Amino acid sequence: xxxxxxxxxxxxxxxxxxxxxxxxxxxxxxxxxxxxxxxxxxxxxxxxxxxxxxxxxxxxxxxxxxxxxxxxxxxxxxxxxxxxxxxxxxxxxxxxxxxxxxxxxxxxxxxxxxxxxxxxxxxxxxxxxxxxxxxxxxxxxxxxxxxxxxxxxxxxxxxxxxxxxxxxxxxxxxxxxxxxxxxxxxxxxxxxxxxxxxxxxxxxxxxxxxxxxxxxxxxxxxxxxxxxxxxxxxxx
Amino acid sequence: xxxxxxxxxxxxxxxxxxxxxxxxxxxxxxxxxxxxxxxxxxxxxxxxxxxxxxxxxxxxxxxxxxxxxxxxxxxxxxxxxxxxxxxxxxxxxxxxxxxxxxxxxxxxxxxxxxxxxxxxxxxxxxxxxxxxxxxxxxxxxxxxxxxxxxxxxxxxxxxxxxxxxxxxxxxxxxxxxxxxxxxxxxxxxxxxxxxxxxxxxxxxxxxxxxxxxxxxxxxxxxxxxxxxxxxxxxxxxxxxxxxxxxxxxxxxxxxxxxxxxxxxxxxxxxxxxxxxxxxxxxxxxxxxxxxxxxxxxxxxxxxxxxxxxxxxxxxxxxxxxxxxxxxxxxxxxxxxxxxxxxxxxxxxxxxxxxxxxxxxxxxxxxxxxxxxxxxxxxxxxxxxxxxxxxxxxxxxxxxxxxxxxxxxxxxxxxxxxxxxxxxxxxxxxxxxxxxxxxxxxxxxxxxxxxxxxxxxxxxx
Numbered sequence: 001x002x003x004x005x006x007x008x009x010x011x012x013x014x015x016x017x018x019x020x021x022x023x024x025x026x027x028x029x030x031x032x033x034x035x036x037x038x039x040x041x042x043x044x045x046x047x048x049x050x051x052x053x054x055x056x057x058x059x060x061x062x063x064x065x066x067x068x069x070x071x072x073x074x075x076x077x078x079x080x081x082x083x084x085x086x087x088x089x090x091x092x093x094x095x096x097x098x099x100x101x102x103x104x105x106x107x108x109x110x111x112x113x114x115x116x117x118x119x120x121x122x123x124x125x126x127x128x129x130x131x132x133x134x135x136x137x138x139x140x141x142x143x144x145x146x147x148x149x150x151x152x153x154x155x156x157x158x159x160x161x162x163x164x165x166x167x168x169x170x171x172x173x174x175x176x177x178x179x180x181x182x183x184x185x186x187x188x189x190x191x192x193x194x195x196x197x198x199x200x201x202x203x204x205x206x207x208x209x210x211x212x213x214x215x216x217x218x219x220x221x222x223x224x225x226x227x228x229x230x231x232x233x234x235x236x
Numbered sequence: 237x238x239x240x241x242x243x244x245x246x247x248x249x250x251x252x253x254x255x256x257x258x259x260x261x262x263x264x265x266x267x268x269x270x271x272x273x274x275x276x277x278x279x280x281x282x283x284x285x286x287x288x289x290x291x292x293x294x295x296x297x298x299x300x301x302x303x304x305x306x307x308x309x310x311x312x313x314x315x316x317x318x319x320x321x322x323x324x325x326x327x328x329x330x331x332x333x334x335x336x337x338x339x340x341x342x343x344x345x346x347x348x349x350x351x352x353x354x355x356x357x358x359x360x361x362x363x364x365x366x367x368x369x370x371x372x373x374x375x376x377x378x379x380x381x382x383x384x385x386x387x388x389x390x391x392x393x394x395x396x397x398x399x400x401x402x403x404x405x406x407x408x409x410x411x412x413x414x415x416x417x418x419x420x421x422x423x424x425x426x427x428x429x430x431x432x433x434x435x436x437x438x439x440x441x442x443x444x445x446x447x448x449x450x451x452x453x454x455x456x457x458x459x460x461x462x463x464x465x466x467x468x469x470x471x472x473x474x475x476x477x478x479x480x481x482x483x484x485x486x487x488x489x490x491x492x493x494x495x496x497x498x499x500x501x502x503x504x505x506x507x508x509x510x511x512x513x514x515x516x517x518x519x520x521x522x523x524x525x526x527x528x529x530x531x532x533x534x535x536x537x538x539x540x541x542x543x544x545x546x547x548x549x550x551x552x553x554x555x556x557x558x559x560x561x562x563x564x565x566x567x568x569x570x571x572x573x574x575x576x577x578x579x580x581x582x583x584x585x586x587x588x589x590x591x592x593x594x595x596x597x598x599x600x601x602x603x604x605x606x607x608x609x610x611x612x613x614x615x616x617x618x619x620x621x622x623x624x625x626x627x628x629x630x631x632x633x634x635x636x637x638x639x640x641x642x643x644x645x646x647x648x649x650x651x652x653x654x655x656x657x658x659x660x661x662x663x664x665x666x667x668x669x670x671x672x673x674x675x676x677x678x679x680x681x682x683x684x685x686x687x688x689x690x691x692x693x694x695x696x
Contacts, residue, residue, distance in 0.1 A: 058694025059675035
């Protein structure tokens with residue numbers, strides 16, 4: 001079929017690989033205009049597996065999701081399945097995440113993790129599902145992608161960097177690399193043409209340092225320990 | 237055998253010293269075991285025939301359970317022992333769309349209880365009983381001379397429930413009355429002279445010419461239903477099948493009482509071992525069968541059986557009155573909330589209540605104590621302690637800093653010194669630092685004893 005014949009087809013019937021796909025439903029805004037512009041549907045896909053690859057947890061992946069976490073509709077859960085560390089309540093509360101909607105699950109085994117993810121998706125009662133899986137084979141990923149599609153719930157799967165080489169049915173795959181004050185987001189796969197260069201998102205990872213010790217009941221004035229600290233302040 | 241899908245060749249026997257078969261499964265009947273044949277004869281035809289002794293108490297209990305279950309179709313149920321129940325359905329016809337539709341509905345719902353029944357609909361209880369026995373499936377409405385439909389039925393039906401004695405039945409046979417129509421044509425005063433007035437009375441009751449009052453069945457206050465498994469079971473999968481039957485009965489009992497519950501108990505009875513009790517709790521009062529079965533499934537899947545199970549028992553009390561759900565034109569706004577509660581129950585049932593929670597801030601200056609686990613859905617208490625920068629991830633245990641790691645201190649120190657009163661005393665200087673290629677870290681210098689540097693969280 002020639003390009004001209006293709007152009008006559010109704011929009012939405014055929015997705016041309018050099019254009020961003022137009023999903024049926026608009027995406028969930030990510031809170032970062034630069035990222036929204038590069039995602040089909042202008043945001044996180046609504047019912048899809050989204051893979052996020054990072055070298056280690058804590059490099060800025062939660063900050064990337066904070067705008068979405070703040071905006072979840074009421075009476076729906078935000079499921080966190082097998083997080084690698086403790087989601088710290090004071091920081092989450094300060095960042096405006098609705099803690100009463102948090103559903104923190106710590107399943108003991110890999111099989112129970114997968115089961116919990118599928119349950120959370122299938123219930124339709126979650127606004128978003130965040131899950132941390134060290135390993136997942138292609139069949140498991142395929143099932144998760146289908147479950148996410150069926151329930152129209154986004155599943156954010158955090159995986160180690162090494163897993164990025166594994167083929168995957170996920171509709172969106174992002175690699176996150178921390179930098180100076182910026183998080184580099186490399187779109188490995190999307191429903192659209194490959195992205196030339198990684199996006200650099202200005203994500204302030206630490207909240208504005210608060211009043212600090214001044215309101216700390218038991219704290220003392222800043223001690224003069226800069227000398228010790230500078231020993232460790234190499235490089236950077 | 238209600239606990240299993242396909243019981244195979246099985247017969248119920250009664251009588252001593254010469255036991256006779258009183259009932260047999262389809263598999264047994266197709267191989268020649270007929271009700272009424274002697275036990276020796278039946279065993280000669282089917283050597284591997286499984287036998288059960290007839291248990292009148294169990295039959296009565298099953299009949300009562302069935303009557304309870306039938307309470308979902310009409311509030312007027314009466315027992316017609318030994319093996320029938322009568323439903324007064326004239327008030328329910330409109331709701332269920334007519335007698336045929338109601339009969340179909342009952343017939344399709346019964347297998348969930350693990351029971352089969354012969355159904356018939358007639359204007360009087362006695363006529364319905366006779367028709368169910370002789371012509372199952374017939375539906376007779378109020379029509380002129382509807383009782384003509386009773387005429388071809390065998391005269392032996394008159395002995396049902398002891399209304400007519402065996403001697404009278406023999407008398408009728410002796411004078412050539414084979415069907416009820418023949419009996420009805422006999423002169424009433426002639427029958428009365430031969431001490432057979434009961435025949436005309438029974439016929440008159442069946443036609444509605446004499447009153448036939450029946451006491452209504454009152455469903456029990458507490459639900460308890462027991463199912464004996466055909467063989468000891470060591471795996472949980474067959475248990476679910478049996479549990480489903482029990483739940484089906486429980487839901488019907490609740491429907492009959494216009495009530496719901498938020499917890500029930502499933503007892504697994506073992507031979508020579510104390511019974512295992514599973515507490516099935518639903519998040520909110522209801523009588524949703526699918527939900528209860530799901531929860532039972534999760535409980536059973538997580539269970540390690542201490543010994544083989546020989547019987548199941550489902551008990552419930554503490555009813556909660558439920559307002560009937562009103563049909564809503566635009567769907568149910570509470571459905572999303574229900575889904576959220578159901579998900580929570582399922583996760584708790586499978587993973588254990590300790591593995592499902594949320595986190596709340598807690599007023600303590602020590603970072604590892606400034607949070608607490610809470611039940612999902614609970615709102616955190618307002619008014620957190622004012623503090624400096626806090627990381628989104630906290631390590632469960634502070635990790636000693638690798639001295640080769642290049643770090644840039646961005647802010648700090650923040651002295652945190654607290655906890656002398658409970659033995660978990662800390663004295664630390666916290667800093668926000670950037671680790672090259674690994675984001676922002678929350679690190680501290682241990683002051684007491686001095687010297688160690690640790691990472692305690694990631695800003696994520």
